Amino acid sequence: MDVAAYAKLLPDITPRNKPYWDGLAAGELRLQKCAACGRHRFPDAPLCPECLSGESSWEAVSGAGTIWSWCTMHQKYFAAFADEVPYQLVYVRLAEGPLVISVLAGEPGEPEIGRQVHAVFQPIAGDRTVLKFSTGAAA
Amino acid sequence: MNVNDAAVIIGAYEHPGRELPDKSLAQIHAEVAIGALADAGLTLDDVDGYFCGHDAPGYGGGWVSMAEYLGLRDLTYMDSTESGGASPIYHVSHAIAAIAAGKCNVALITLAGKPRTGVQPGGGGPIRPEDSFEMGMFTGAGLVSTYALAAKRHMYEFGTTSEQLAEIKVAATKHAAHNPHAFLQKVLTVEDVVNSPMVADPLHRADCCLVTDGGGAIVVVSKEVARGLKRQPVRIMGQGESAKLTNGGRLDLTYTSAVWSGPRAFEQAGVTVRDIDYVSIYDSFTITVLEILEDLGFCEKGEGGRFVMDGALVAPHGRLPFNTDGGGLSNNHPGHRGGVTKIIEAVRQLRGEANAGVQVPDCEIALVHGNGGDLGTRMRSATMILGREAK
DSSP, X not given: OOHHHHHHHSOOOOTTTHHHHHHHHTTOOEEEEETTTOOEESSOOSSOTTTOOOOEEEEEOOOEEEEEEEEEEOSOOXXXXXTXXXXXXXXXXXXXXXXXXXXXXXXXXOOOTTOEEEXXXXXXXXXXXXXXXXXXXXX | OOGGGGEEEEEEEXXXXXXXXXXXXXXXXXXXXXXXXXXXXXXXXXXXXXXXXXXXXXXXXXXXXXXXXXXOOOOSEEEOOOBTBTHHHHHHHHHHXXXXXXXXXXXXXXXXEOTTTSXXXXXXXXXXXXXXXXXXXXXXXXXXXXXXXXXXXXXXXXXXXXXXXXXXXXXXXXXXXXXTTOSOOOOOOHHHHXXXXXEEETEEGGGBOOOBOEEEEEEEEEHHHHXXXXXXXXXXXXXXXXXXXXXXXXXXXXXXXXXXXXXXXHHHHTOOGGGOOEEEEOOSBHHHHHHHHHHTTSSOTTOHHHHTOTTTTOTTTSSSOBOTTOHHHHTOOBTTOXXXXXXXXXXXXXXXXXXXXXXXXXXXXXXXXXXXXXXXXXXXXXXXXXXXXXX
C-alpha cells in the first residue's frame, strides 16, 4: 500500500467527529447517541433526526453487526489501493441500527450476506486507527 | 388553476460534443443556452429566469457568475437548487412554479461539464462522494461501491442476475447506434456486457455510465409567450420531487426516492404507468435503472430483472422504450449529470424528432426521471410526466 497516498484519503479530524477517531484509537467503536431519545446515529450530525435534540454523547457500542451487502472493487480508483485490487468491501448493519461501509480484516474466502461480524481496530499511518470487521474466521 | 397549465417546454438542445478540450465550462454553458433559445425561437435578451446547478463555474457555486457571463441583465427569478445529476429536472419543475407565480416568463436552464478532458468542480478522475468520511473512501470505497452494494443486495433478495442488468445496457447500445453523436456506437450483446472488465463486482464496466464533456439546455415559457412562437411546445402534466437522506445511517439500498416522487407525478398528471409511451430513466448504472423502474411502479419491487428481459426497453416496439438517445450508458453523461439529456430526449420523442430508428410511434406521454446524489448517503429524485401538444 502507498502509505502517503493513503494518508491523503483519511478524512480530517474535526471537533464533531473526533470522538469517533479517539474511540478507534482506544479500541472501541463509539457512536453518537441522542441524549433525549437514545437513538444512535452515524454519520455524526449536529441534531438527532428523530427528535431534533442537539444534545448527544459518544458511547462505546458492541461492535457487533451483520453483513448487509458486499462487493469486490477491481477498478484502481485510488492510488493508495492500486496494489490492493481486487479487494472486498462490506456494508455492515451494526446491532445499534446504522450501516457502515468498510472491509473485512484479512479474511479468507468470500463475504456472505447475513454473516455475523464484529469490529476490529487496525492502526495505520500517522497514528490513526481505522475500523474493519472480522467474522472471527481470520487466521 | 393547475400550476402545470401555466407553462410549457419550448426549447431543448444537446451539445453535439462529447470531448471538448478547447472549450471552457462557461463556453459550453453559453453554447447550449444559445442552442436551446434558438430552438425555441428566442434569444438571450428574452430570458428573465435562469437556472443552473452548483457545478456552474465562477463565484459561489450557482447561477451568479454564469448569469454574468451570459450577459443576463433582466433576471427576475434565479434558482440553483442542487440535486446532483437530477438537478435540471428540479429546475424545470421550479421554473414552471415560478412562471405560474408570475415571477418570470422565459426560463433558461443550462448544464455543462467537462470531466473527460478537464477538471470540473467536484469532478475529474473518480466521482467524488459527498463526504469521504461517511462514504468510507479511506477503506477504498467510492460512489460506484454504493451501487455495487445495492446490486449485490438486490441479487440476494430478489434473484436478479448480471445478465438481466446487462439487458439494460444492451438496449441503450441499440439506441445509440442510431445516434450519430453518441459517444459509443457499438451494439453490445448480453455476453459482451458480462464479459467486460469488472469495476466493482457485480458491476462491470459496461454497467457504468460514460464520462463525457458536454451539456444541454431547456427553455420553459409561459403559455402566453409560447402562443407567439412557432415551435411545437411540450406540455408538463405532472411533477414530483423527493429526497432519501442518511436517516441516521439506517438505509436500504434496494430502493430509491423514486418511490415517493413517482406517485406525486402520476397523481398530478392523472395517468398511470400503462399510459406512458416512453421513459427517460436516469442511468448512472444499470442497477439504477432497474430499481427506478420498480420504484415508479412499472413492475413490482424485485421484478425489475424479469421486466427488462426480452427487449422490453428497446425502441420502437418494446413494451417500454427507454433512453432512445443511448442515455448516459452509451450516448452522453455530461459533467457526471444525466438530468438534462433525459429531458431533451423526451422532448424529441414527443415532438416526433427522435432518430428515425428509435422514434416511438404516436408517442403522446413520456416520463422523465432523475436520480441525484449518492444512493448510499443523500439521494434525491425528480419525476416529470410530459405530454405531446399540438402546435
